[in-house]
Amino acid sequence: MVQTAAYQIYPIGDQGITLDYGGEMSETVNRKIFQLFKSLQNWQSDAILDIIPAYHSISIIYDLIKIKKLAGEYSAYHYVETKLRVTESLLSDQSNELFEERKVEIPVCYDLSLAPDLIELASAQQLSTEEVIEIHCSKTYRIYMIGFLPGFAYMGSVDSRIASPRKASPRMNVPAGSVGIAGTQTGIYPFDSPGGWQLIGQTPLQLFDTSKENPTLLEPGDQVRFYAISLEEFHHLKNNQS
Amino acid sequence: MGLRILKPGIADSIQDKGRYGYQQLGIPPGGVMDRIAATVANTLLGNKIDEPVLEMHFPAATILFESSMMIAITGADFGAEINGHAVLINQPILVPAKAELRFTKNKKGSKVYLSVEEGFQTSSWLGSSSTSFLLHKGGQEGRNLIKNDLLEFNNQEDLEIDSLTHLPWRASMAEFYSDNIIAFMPGAEYQMLEKISQTGMVTNKFKVSTQSNRMGYRLEGQALLLGNKIDCLSSAVSFGTIQLLPNAQMIVLMADHQTTGGYPRIGHVASSSLPTLAQVSAGESIQFELISRDEAENIYLQQQQNLQQLQNACNFRLQEYFRNE
Known part of the structure; x- marks a missing residue:
């Protein structure tokens, strides 16, 4: 018997709803969010505009007029709420692995010329830079959610030995592809942008490509593993992908 | 056949109802700021209600109509003038070729919408023509309009309009807005x-x-x-x-x-x-x-019903007008 986790459901405006398990960053909860995300995606309806998974919540943005036509005498909110509750309850009675999570490998060059915070982070943790790289590459990370910027994946959790706070003052410009650490999270900047994460390397891969039908390399629920490459390989890969 | 930007305003961009279906990837929906004004701009011309429109702030662009067109201006009142004659907002206007539209005064509101019959030729990305400034996609090359931009009309017929004419009906907008x-x-x-x-x-x-x-x-x-x-x-x-x-x-x-x-x-x-x-x-x-949430739902449903009635009335008037012509 699988125990049903407690959650709250609340509106986010009159055309949006959120199911929220609350609590901390948790892999178990986020896996459930991913399963719920995939189940809800099967709900094919032009009344559903967006389904947005986050750390421990999932939100649906809907077209009030179109939902109301389905809802009849009930409110549109009530209709979507019921759908969410039913989908959630079916999920908890089944296995947690209905939908497979993709595995993605990402090359990262940790050369100091591309890793402006690597030395500082290593010395603050009393590690060598090689140890930081080895620890960063030793785990498979879960994409908890995508937000902040298009294609910016929040991944976790990094080993406590390399977990590090954000920089006291953010950089005005972080180059696209930069791999950073903030707390127990790790992430990659898809574009040049301001940012406060500690930068320990850079990937040559293009994380966001507007010419593609699926513009982002990474998606919610992906399992990501980093592997180290040389500066030479970095330039080779970067020049050959476009 | 289209309109040309003689002088850009501070922020003129192509927008539609927004780019939905990609927020799970962090892509913002964007779209028009004032959905009622944009919808009415299209409704007045018998367009699809989500046809891309031009959204402008004050100072807004000075625009040359290289060919004749039926247009509507909605939203803010920026003292619109065509060839020096004041024109009315919320009303279909027949504009002759070579006419110049300018916005002279920041009277009321902060966003003006310009629609043309059958819409503009715009570049669509992920199902929407809304301008994403962040990703440089959609609308007019994903950016604000600049001097000399030519926005081609979907309707490439010569409408043979000789003189500036207001069609004799207008949308009543008061019910859609409350005083701040x-x-x-x-x-x-x-x-x-x-x-x-x-x-x-x-x-x-x-x-x-x-x-x-x-x-x-x-x-x-x-x-x-x-x-x-x-x-x-x-x-x-x-x-x-x-x-x-x-x-x-x-x-x-x-x-x-x-x-x-x-x-x-x-x-x-x-x-x-x-x-x-x-x-x-x-x-x-x-x-x-x-x-309350229920009140919010009901007020919105009522508002959309009023928009639907306006749309029916506009379509009827347009048919009558062009049949009798």
Whole structure:
């Protein structure tokens, strides 16, 4: 018997709803969010505009007029709420692995010329830079959610030995592809942008490509593993992908 | 056949109803700020209601119609003139070739919409022509309009319009807007506001700061306080979400909002009030009014029903007018 986790459901405006398990960053909860995300995606309806998974919540943005036509005498909110509750309850009675999570490998060059915070982070943790790289590459990370910027994946959790706070003052410009650490999270900047994460390397891969039908390399629920490459390989890969 | 930008305004862009279906990838929906004005601009011409339109702020662009066209101007009243003659907003206008449209005075509102019969030729990306400034996609090369831009019309027929003519009917817009009164419903963290802040939110006015744009309106006024400090993990936000910033002031997320946020969500502006808010200029004050979720739903449904009636009336008038001509 699988125990049903407690959650709250609340509106986010009159055309949006959120199911929220609350609590901390948790892999178990986020896996459930991913399963719920995939189940809800099967709900094919032009009344559903967006389904947005986050750390421990999932939100649906809907077209009030179109939902109301389905809802009849009930409110549109009530209709979507019921759908969410039913989908959630079916999920908890089944296995947690209905939908497979993709595995993605990402090359990262940790050369100091591309890793402006690597030395500082290593010395603050009393590690060598090689140890930081080895620890960063030793785990498979879960994409908890995508937000902040298009294609910016929040991944976790990094080993406590390399977990590090954000920089006291953010950089005005972080180059696209930069791999950073903030707390127990790790992430990659898809574009040049301001940012406060500690930068320990850079990937040559293009994380966001507007010419593609699926513009982002990474998606919610992906399992990501980093592997180290040389500066030479970095330039080779970067020049050959476009 | 199209219109040419003789002189750009401060921020003129192509927008439609927004780019939905990609927020799980962090791609903001964007789209028009004032959905009512944009819908009515299309409705007046018998267009599809979500046809891309030109959204402009003041000062707005000076525009040359290289060919004749039926147009509508809605939203803000910027003292529109064609060839030096004042023209009316919320009314279909027949514009002869070589006519020049300019906006002379910032009278009322903050966003003007220009639609043309059958719409503009725009570049669509992920199912929408809305301009994404962040990704440089959609609309006109993903950017604001610049001098000499030519926006081609979908309708490439010569309409043979000899003189500037207002068609003899107009949309009544008063029912869609309230005088800077913004209805909102409580957000997930509303109950955590101190009682005095809950009261203050609806008894005080809040000024729209000059640091406001298509992403969000920052408000200035009474500091609002949470009973306890809370740390939210990021979750989805929406057009109209009212977040409480660490400086105890509010920001209302607008069309170009990020997909997720971590600040306390103390409220959500009702969809029916978003057009009113979109037309508030920086420096003006707004008055919040607390309503329930059910009320928000019902007011919006009524508003959309009124829009539907307007659409039926416009289609009827257009058919009658062009049959008799």
